[in-house]
Amino acid sequence: MSRIPSTKPPRFGTWILRIIYNASLFNEVFGDLQELYNERLQSKGRLTAVVHYYKDVLLSLRNIGLKDERTINNNSYVMLPHYFKITIRNIERSKVYSSLNILGLALGMAAFLFILEYTTYERGYDQFHPNFENIYRVTFEDYRNGQLQRNSASTVPRIGPFIKENMPEAVKFTRAHPFPSLVIAYNNKMFRQNRVLMVDPEFLSIFNFPLIEGNPETALNNVRTVILTESTAKKYFGNESALGKTISVDGIANYEVTGVAKDIPDNSHIKFDWLFSYETIKWWSEGEAEDSWNWNLFYTYILLESGTDIPAFEQRFDKIMYEHRSEIFKEYNFRYIFPLQALGDIHLFSNLEWEIVPDEQGDVNAINFLTLVAFFILAVAWINYINLSTARSIERSKEVGIRKTLGAFRLQMIKQFIFESLILNIISLWLGIIFFIVEIKYFNWLTNSKLGLNFLKDPMFWGLFTAVFTFGAILSALYPALVLSSYKPIDILKGTQVTGLSSSIQRKVLVVLQFTASIILIAGTTIIFMQLKHMNDQDLGFDQDELIVFRGPNYREDEFDSKFLEHHSAFLNELRQNSNISSIAGGSNIPGREIVDPAGIKRYLDSKGDYKVFSTLWIGHNYLPTLKIDVIAGRVSIQH
Numbered sequence: 001m002s003r004i005p006s007t008k009p010p011r012f013g014t015w016i017l018r019i020i021y022n023a024s025l026f027n028e029v030f031g032d033l034q035e036l037y038n039e040r041l042q043s044k045g046r047l048t049a050v051v052h053y054y055k056d057v058l059l060s061l062r063n064i065g066l067k068d069e070r071t072i073n074n075n076s077y078v079m080l081p082h083y084f085k086i087t088i089r090n091i092e093r094s095k096v097y098s099s100l101n102i103l104g105l106a107l108g109m110a111a112f113l114f115i116l117e118y119t120t121y122e123r124g125y126d127q128f129h130p131n132f133e134n135i136y137r138v139t140f141e142d143y144r145n146g147q148l149q150r151n152s153a154s155t156v157p158r159i160g161p162f163i164k165e166n167m168p169e170a171v172k173f174t175r176a177h178p179f180p181s182l183v184i185a186y187n188n189k190m191f192r193q194n195r196v197l198m199v200d201p202e203f204l205s206i207f208n209f210p211l212i213e214g215n216p217e218t219a220l221n222n223v224r225t226v227i228l229t230e231s232t233a234k235k236y237f238g239n240e241s242a243l244g245k246t247i248s249v250d251g252i253a254n255y256e257v258t259g260v261a262k263d264i265p266d267n268s269h270i271k272f273d274w275l276f277s278y279e280t281i282k283w284w285s286e287g288e289a290e291d292s293w294n295w296n297l298f299y300t301y302i303l304l305e306s307g308t309d310i311p312a313f314e315q316r317f318d319k320i321m322y323e324h325r326s327e328i329f330k331e332y333n334f335r336y337i338f339p340l341q342a343l344g345d346i347h348l349f350s351n352l353e354w355e356i357v358p359d360e361q362g363d364v365n366a367i368n369f370l371t372l373v374a375f376f377i378l379a380v381a382w383i384n385y386i387n388l389s390t391a392r393s394i395e396r397s398k399e400v401g402i403r404k405t406l407g408a409f410r411l412q413m414i415k416q417f418i419f420e421s422l423i424l425n426i427i428s429l430w431l432g433i434i435f436f437i438v439e440i441k442y443f444n445w446l447t448n449s450k451l452g453l454n455f456l457k458d459p460m461f462w463g464l465f466t467a468v469f470t471f472g473a474i475l476s477a478l479y480p481a482l483v484l485s486s487y488k489p490i491d492i493l494k495g496t497q498v499t500g501l502s503s504s505i506q507r508k509v510l511v512v513l514q515f516t517a518s519i520i521l522i523a524g525t526t527i528i529f530m531q532l533k534h535m536n537d538q539d540l541g542f543d544q545d546e547l548i549v550f551r552g553p554n555y556r557e558d559e560f561d562s563k564f565l566e567h568h569s570a571f572l573n574e575l576r577q578n579s580n581i582s583s584i585a586g587g588s589n590i591p592g593r594e595i596v597d598p599a600g601i602k603r604y605l606d607s608k609g610d611y612k613v614f615s616t617l618w619i620g621h622n623y624l625p626t627l628k629i630d631v632i633a634g635r636v637s638i639q640h
Contacts (some may be wrong), residue, residue: 010050011036020060025411029060039187087420101388102428107430109469110379114443115374116465117436117451120368120458125267125347129208131303136310136344138163138300139352143335152296152353153346158299159291159338160200166320169308174203176270177281177289178356185248186236186275193232194552200280206303207270213243214259220277227259227275255280266450269346269358293325293336299356301343310340358594373524373588376517378468383474383514389421396529414482421477429469468507542591543628549590572620585622591629 017033033056040049050352091098126132140155141148160173184193204216211219212230219227226247234240245257255276264271281289288295304313318337322329329335341350348364355361375617435614437453445450568586575584589595595615624631 002328003233004296007038007041009034009053013054017060018058022394033057049232084423086416087423097388098424101385102424102431105381105428106431106435107347108378108384109429109436110439111434112374112378112381113436113465114439115370115377117447118443118447119371119374119453120405121267122348122362125362126269128265129206129343131206132343134304134306135206135309136302136304137343137346138302139338139339139341140296143337145333148297149520150353153341153350153356154297154321154354155297155300155338156293156296157300160298160319161290162324163300163338166319167311167313169305170302171305172202172206172303174200174202174301175278176207176356177278177297178299179281184236185251185335186245186258189236191235193274194551195271197270197274198276198278204273206301209261211259211261213241216259219259220275221279222258222277223275223279223283224253224255224491225258225280226255227261228257229259229261229263229273232261232273233257234350238405267347267357269357269360271360274506276427276533285621286413297354302340310342314340316480332531338595353598354594362532373521375468376521378472380517380521382472382515383510383517385424385476387510387514396522397592418474418477422473425469425473425476457543461509540591541629547627583622584628585626586620587623588610588616588618591627 014030017030020026021029031494033053036056037049037053040052048180083223129135138155138159139150139154140150140159142150142152157175157177160175163170164173178196179196180194182193183195184191198219201217201220204211204220210216211227213233214227219225228242236242236247237245242257242260246254247257248254259275261275278289285292286294321336321338325336331495347360348362348367350361438449440453443449571582575581595617
């Protein structure tokens with residue numbers, strides 16, 4: 001009976017290998033040498049196989065310094081310039097592949113930057129105020145017969161002083177009363193101003209709207225004093241100092257400029273060009289702007305002590321309010337409640353009536369969705385990079401085989417491929433930033449936003465982006481590095497085709513994920529486009545084509561029956577002389593804009609005096625025909 005020769009290499013040679021290498025390197029080297037030993041054993045016999053095995057073991061003595069893991073790590077730093085050269089050579093040798101990979105990553109990173117900057121901007125509304133976490137807006141809920149009739153951002157003027165008098169946690173309060181459509185003149189310069197607020201002096205100490213001229217502690221203390229923004233001051237006074245100048249408002253009264261504020265940041269829910277002193281509106285209203293519980297057109301903000309328990313504060317205040325106003329609440333069967341709203345939540349989380357700038361209110365659900373889309377796009381870009389990298393596996397396998405034959409270890413190969421991936425990611429990042437800088441103005445036009453390049457100076461933004469970039473870049477590099485470094489040089493040198501990678505489960509999963517994500521993004525984009533098209537094509541109930549709207553001047557109640565109507569009629573008559581104008585009409589508002597009319601029309605529901613308030617729109621004779629609004633009941637009188 002013939003004896004079957006052993007397929008195991010000589011033990012003494014194996015023992016020497018264990019001395020030369022540590023455990024992780026031994027398994028890799030011994031596996032390769034064992035395969036060579038078995039091939040020689042079958043083709044050339046045991047003697048030849050043993051001799052060549054000991055020869056390979058002796059050649060391995062040159063790597064005895066790799067026994068210590070720290071030596072390998074230290075050698076890695078020495079290899080960095082070598083890794084860099086190899087990366088540059090691979091990019092030059094495969095220009096088409098490298099261009100596609102870099103461009104794909106760059107576009108993904110640019111899209112991620114655009115969306116991340118936009119969502120960061122939206123989430124950062126009002127957070128430039130140092131005490132924004134302790135600033136709250138007082139909102140207003142009006143209940144009639146237990147039913148909520150009005151839930152508005154504006155409230156009554158008396159609530160601010162009342163909170164300060166009864167709640168010790170309230171450090172300061174301020175009110176802001178909007179007064180749009182003023183005509184302000186200086187010398188021969190006259191402009192209509194729509195961003196006008198009348199505020200308490202504490203407005204400048206609660207909020208961070210610094211003055212570049214004037215004293216913030218005294219600028220709003222007196223009647224007929226006003227602060228304007230820097231750009232507004234330049235529009236009226238040029239390079240002259242605005243302090244002490246006198247302006248005319250509606251041609252009725254003169255006001256002294258007592259301060260110039262820096263222009264308001266775009267991510268502020270409070271927007272103004274002019275700040276009139278609150279003493280002025282108290283003077284106009286003969287004290288009603290200080291004591292009224294019914295004039296619901298004032299925005300009230302309070303600064304609370306740090307650490308105030310808001311639910312407990314609201315509960316205690318509601319009890320005090322009810323005790324103070326219980327008689328009138330019971331008599332007319334209504335109830336006022338004044339919830340607090342955190343300053344940082346106003347832009348994204350508030351959906352109340354009469355917001356101070358309703359056109360700029362955000363939607364937190366949309367921002368969360370966009371954030372998800374941003375990471376989705378970046379993930380697709382990195383998956384595409386992985387797929388392209390592994391698709392070149394056969395070409396790179398020759399490189400791996402040669403380097404391993406020359407003594408390179410798998411750990412070194414992994415480090416090389418990760419380094420190469422990081423270089424490609426960094427190139428893509430800088431290219432993506434260039435795309436961002438070049439295209440930012442078009443993105444602003446598309447989203448109607450005012451994003452800039454301030455994020456380049458924001459450490460928090462770059463901290464988040466660096467963390468995401470580093471994690472994703474290493475993760476996207478790890479899989480190709482592990483795959484490519486796993487090839488056995490014996491298979492490559494024998495000319496055996498490297499198989500299995502292109503059909504591996506991992507790559508199939510990645511390809512499916514990439515196509516699925518792409519289909520979802522394309523389908524989502526198509527659906528949104530169709531929804532927007534549907535909204536644009538929707539019948540609004542009136543015809544807005546070739547329709548021009550002129551905003552009329554402001555007026556006081558005592559002037560409505562005289563000056564305003566007289567000038568309004570004269571203006572309409574003058575327009576009717578123009579043959580290019582087919583129809584003219586006047587109204588207090590236009591469709592689509594929120595109607596702010598605190599009086600409204602009351603509809604009494606029963607004999608107990610319960611009623612519902614309807615907002616009122618005042619219109620002229622031709623309003624409905626001019627806007628081509630169909631009347632389903634009644635008749636419309638037309639004035640020619």
